[in-house]
Amino acid sequence: EDQVTQSPEALRLQEGESSSLNCSYTVSGLRGLFWYRQDPGKGPEFLFTLYSAGEEKEKERLKATLTKKESFLHITAPKPEDSATYLCAVHRGQAGTALIFGKGTTLSVSS
Amino acid sequence: KAGVTQTPRYLIKTRGQQVTLSCSPISGHRSVSWYQQTPGQGLQFLFEYFSETQRNKGNFPGRFSGRQFSNSRSEMNVSTLELGDSALYLCASRNLRGTQEDEQYFGPGTRLTVT
Numbered sequence: 293e294d295q296v297t298q299s300p301e302a303l304r305l306q307e308g309e310s311s312s313l314n315c316s317y318t319v320s321g322l323r324g325l326f327w328y329r330q331d332p333g334k335g336p337e338f339l340f341t342l343y344s345a346g347e348e349k350e351k352e353r354l355k356a357t358l359t360k361k362e363s364f365l366h367i368t369a370p371k372p373e374d375s376a377t378y379l380c381a382v383h384r385g386q387a388g389t390a391l392i393f394g395k396g397t398t399l400s401v402s403s
Numbered sequence: 404k405a406g407v408t409q410t411p412r413y414l415i416k417t418r419g420q421q422v423t424l425s426c427s428p429i430s431g432h433r434s435v436s437w438y439q440q441t442p443g444q445g446l447q448f449l450f451e452y453f454s455e456t457q458r459n460k461g462n463f464p465g466r467f468s469g470r471q472f473s474n475s476r477s478e479m480n481v482s483t484l485e486l487g488d489s490a491l492y493l494c495a496s497r498n499l500r501g502t503q504e505d506e507q508y509f510g511p512g513t514r515l516t517v518t
Binding site for chain 1: 436506
């Protein structure tokens with residue numbers, strides 16, 4: 293069964309304390325892995341798309357990487373405004389199938 | 404470019420009633436998907452529409468239905484509401500340009516409370 297697991301469920305960091313969020317997946321034929329950020333009461337905001345193992349993408353303090361079994365979202369020197377829930381989703385091989393989302397990692401960054 | 408818009412933003416209904424939610428995608432996007440988000444289950448796929456046709460459907464009962472209009476705007480309907488239908492309903496649009504999967508852009512959601 294296709295599955296997406298994110299860890300940890302919650303992460304508390306001090307401002308400037310770098311860390312990584314994990315997204316492990318088991319899908320048949322990955323067509324794309326997506327990272328989203330969601331603030332309370334709002335819809336998810338698109339961050340990155342990764343298509344193949346070895347691919348990396350960066351945006352400000354965030355860097356996403358992809359292997360054949362997992363993806364990492366690295367957060368460098370986080371600020372309080374980075375506090376949010378980060379969601380990982382995968383699109384598997386069969387065209388027309390939906391995104392499968394993980395439960396998310398809730399990040400809290402304190403100053 | 405305007406983002407995905409959803410109306411209404413908040414809704415309170417009683418068990419047994421029905422509800423219709425509306426979504427306007429980003430201009431030029433022809434694919435619209437609907438998701439249900441709850442604290443326990445997370446984001447779960449309901450259905451996707453492309454060019455007025457349902458392209459894919461998730462594992463939800465027949466009480467959940469949707470449609471898409473020629474201008475790509477979409478509606479979803481939930482009949483005979485149950486308490487468990489209380490959730491944030493999210494709409495997402497994407498471009499579907501080529502062989503790679505395009506990212507989906509989400510609206511702010513409709514918060515449905517069933518009492």
